[in-house]
Amino acid sequence: MKNKEYNSTYILCITLVATLGGLLFGYDTAVISGAEKGLEGFFLQSNADFQYNKFLHGITSASALIGCVIGGFISGFFAQRLGRRNSLRFASVLFFLSALGSYYPEFLFFEKNIPTSNLLIAFNLYRVLGGVGVGLASAIVPMYIAEIAPSRIRGTLVSCNQFAIIFGMLIVYFVNYLIQGSHANPVIDKDPITGILSLNSESDTWTILKGWRYMFGSEAYVAAVFGFLLFLVPKTPRYLVMVQQEEKALSILTKINGKETAKQILSDIKSTVQEKNEKLFTYGIAVIVIGIFLSVFQQAIGINAVLYYAPRIFNDALGGGETGMTQTVIMGIVNISFTLLAIFTVDRWGRKPLLMVGSIGMAIGAFSIAICDSIGVKGIVPVTSIIVYAAFFMMSWGPICWVLISEIFPNTIRGRAVAIAVAFQWIFNFIVSSTFPPLYDFSPMIAYGLYGIMCIFAFIFVWKWVPETKGKTLEDMNKLWAKR
Numbered sequence: 265m266k267n268k269e270y271n272s273t274y275i276l277c278i279t280l281v282a283t284l285g286g287l288l289f290g291y292d293t294a295v296i297s298g299a300e301k302g303l304e305g306f307f308l309q310s311n312a313d314f315q316y317n318k319f320l321h322g323i324t325s326a327s328a329l330i331g332c333v334i335g336g337f338i339s340g341f342f343a344q345r346l347g348r349r350n351s352l353r354f355a356s357v358l359f360f361l362s363a364l365g366s367y368y369p370e371f372l373f374f375e376k377n378i379p380t381s382n383l384l385i386a387f388n389l390y391r392v393l394g395g396v397g398v399g400l401a402s403a404i405v406p407m408y409i410a411e412i413a414p415s416r417i418r419g420t421l422v423s424c425n426q427f428a429i430i431f432g433m434l435i436v437y438f439v440n441y442l443i444q445g446s447h448a449n450p451v452i453d454k455d456p457i458t459g460i461l462s463l464n465s466e467s468d469t470w471t472i473l474k475g476w477r478y479m480f481g482s483e484a485y486v487a488a489v490f491g492f493l494l495f496l497v498p499k500t501p502r503y504l505v506m507v508q509q510e511e512k513a514l515s516i517l518t519k520i521n522g523k524e525t526a527k528q529i530l531s532d533i534k535s536t537v538q539e540k541n542e543k544l545f546t547y548g549i550a551v552i553v554i555g556i557f558l559s560v561f562q563q564a565i566g567i568n569a570v571l572y573y574a575p576r577i578f579n580d581a582l583g584g585g586e587t588g589m590t591q592t593v594i595m596g597i598v599n600i601s602f603t604l605l606a607i608f609t610v611d612r613w614g615r616k617p618l619l620m621v622g623s624i625g626m627a628i629g630a631f632s633i634a635i636c637d638s639i640g641v642k643g644i645v646p647v648t649s650i651i652v653y654a655a656f657f658m659m660s661w662g663p664i665c666w667v668l669i670s671e672i673f674p675n676t677i678r679g680r681a682v683a684i685a686v687a688f689q690w691i692f693n694f695i696v697s698s699t700f701p702p703l704y705d706f707s708p709m710i711a712y713g714l715y716g717i718m719c720i721f722a723f724i725f726v727w728k729w730v731p732e733t734k735g736k737t738l739e740d741m742n743k744l745w746a747k748r
Contacts, residue, residue, distance in 0.1 A: 274520060275421070278497050278498070279421050281496065282405050284428065284489070284490040285352050285401035285404070285425075287431055287432035287435070288486055289402055289429050290435075292432075293398060293433075293568070297440065297592065298444065299476035302471040303324065304321050304452060306473070306476065310463070312379040317460070317461060318701050321701055322697075322699065322701040325698075325701065327388040328391040329698070331391070331398065332395040332402070333687055333690040334392075334395070335395060335397060336688075336690045337399075337683060337687040338396075338399075338400070339399060339400050339404055339679075340403075340681075340682065342400060348500050351400055351404050352400070352490075355398075357487075359394055359487035360484055360487040361393055363482070363483035363487060365390030366481070367480045368477065368481075369386045370383065370386075377473055399690055402689070403683060406425050406667070406669065406682075407678065408500055409421050409670070410670040412500055412516075414521060417611060418611075418667075418671060419615070419667050420610060424607060425666055426603055430600055430603045430658060436483075438593060443478045447475060450467035451464035501513040501533065504516070505533045514526055517529050551674075555669055555672060555673060555684070557725055559669065561718065561722040562661045564696065564722070565626055565661065565715055566696055566712070566718065567626075567661070567662075569697060578592060578647060581636075581642060582642060582643060582647065591651075595651050595654055599654055599655060599658045601655075602655040602656070603658045606618060606660065606664065607663065615733060615734060616730055618659065623722045623726065624719070624723060625652065625653075626653050627719035627720055629650070629653025629656060630712045630719060632652070633653065633708070633712040634709045634711075634713040636649060668733065669682055672731075
């Protein structure tokens with residue numbers, strides 16, 4: 265295929281709209297990083313009818329991930345029945361409703377600013393609702409882009425989704441930083457004997473009563489824009505062929521690739537979607553297992569423990585006395601830079617080399633953090649180690665995992681297989697994120713030592729079992745797995 269055989273402007277516009285789903289993915293999952301301490305202070309107020317603790321805070325901070333698991337599981341059904349584009353429209357509605365509900369969880373049923381156990385449940389339900397949107401977007405955005413993109417630039421375009429995820433995180437870090445302004449996070453006291461948490465009477469009440477609300481509510485604006493723009497993009501050609509709308513599929517392929525190339529691509533698509541009801545294990549169990557383990561390792565290496573709790577972690581690494589918000593923003597900028605590195609190299613260097621280099625870099629960063637904690641080192645060394653750990657994730661497991669999940673499965677089972685892989689990803693995301701607060705409170709050294717070990721296992725897994733998909737068409741996946 266020659267360099268200019270595709271309509272790059274049209275493809276870029278479609279990709280930019282689709283990746284707004286990735287941006288909302290990053291925004292929704294990282295907004296908790298700035299809001300979680302104010303939220304903790306809110307539910308620790310003396311008039312609460314229950315005792316809020318680290319376990320409940322871990323569950324509350326990670327509750328959106330329960331929705332992500334649900335969204336991941338149902339994404340295959342939605343992608344198959346509603347199509348890729350309409351599923352993203354539905355996700356945008358969930359993002360919008362979740363943002364408003366998390367901003368004002370007392371709506372209709374509760375008195376404002378009076379923390380109760382029932383209000384905690386209501387808040388978590390709104391976060392779960394947004395999580396379903398994240399789960400849908402996380403599976404369907406890469407699938408949508410992969411099914412639109414020419415094979416020669418597919419890795420680059422799907423990697424743009426990871427850029428959007430990290431950009432969404434960077435935006436929300438800035439938004440949280442601006443919302444918090446000069447206000448201080450609440451001071452949480454812990455009884456040395458009973459371990460019971462309490463809100464220090466000198467804590468800044470603005471952060472407790474208002475700050476976290478504005479942070480969650482800010483997402484509604486982005487969700488509304490995403491929902492509107494989705495009315496301007498087409499359905500994917502591969503989905504249209506699957507629902508017997510071949511003329512529409514050819515029209516879109518022609519607009520993307522030109523008339524002659526479009527006819528050839530349509531022929532290839534038709535030859536691989538004829539058996540629409542193929543069973544999940546038609547191509548063997550290996551492809552499903554590899555997809556699942558790609559997802560599991562992306563989370564088991566512990567990155568979201570850093571992304572969700574970044575300000576608190578940086579504050580501890582610096583020895584206390586700072587909010588950690590400045591370092592969080594710096595980390596966000598570094599993450600953007602390393603994600604760009606992946607975007608520009610994934611179709612040159614391939615998927616496997618980036619994953620293996622990233623695994624080793626993350627292991628070095630994680631073990632360095634663990635060593636710093638064990639010998640009591642504070643300041644620039646642990647802060648730099650945290651940033652290195654996150655940066656290597658962003659140039660490897662962050663974008664490349666999504667690239668592989670979107671392209672590794674044959675056409676006829678892609679929707680169901682992606683749904684399974686993404687569901688496992690969110691299950692392990694929830695496990696890591698909800699266990700991190702008590703594990704970190706017990707021993708940061710053990711937490712990051714464990715993540716470092718998982719990085720080593722991830723390297724071995726990629727080296728031994730993951731196939732290289734660089735330069736292959738989606739239709740080539742049928743041939744690849746049929747031979748195994």
